[in-house]
Amino acid sequence: MSDEMQKLGYRVISGGTDNHLIVVDMTSQGVSGKEAEVAMEKVGISCSRSTIPFDPRKPMDPSGVRLGTAAITTRGFDEEDTREVARIIDRAIQAKDDEAALAKIREDIVALCKKHPLYK
DSSP states (O other): OHHHHHHTTOEEGGGSOSSSEEEEEOGGGTOOHHHHHHHHHHHTOOOEEEOOTTOOSOTTSOSEEEEEOHHHHHHTOOHHHHHHHHHHHHHHHHTTTOHHHHHHHHHHHHHHHHHSOSOO
16 A cells, blocks of 8 residues: 555655555645545545644644555455555545545445455
């Protein structure tokens, strides 16, 4: 996910990750972490807003978001699925003010999750 987010133009704090968590700076997309969190919530992706080093924004409306892959890997998402989640996150950020587009993106998330049900 970290590599894909960087390919999409996002700055991943620390340049990447060695574990399942990343903090992504949203300023390159012109949105705050809070706005990104709300957009992702609307499409069914859970994340949390997060400050970044030397963040010029307030802690309750910071510049970044924290993303983790534990829930999707538990479901059996593979590397390509994880890259797809990153691309869907980007689509949600770009469409943050377009409720119809966010509804369509939510359908895409639901379809992806149906490929990997919680219980088989």
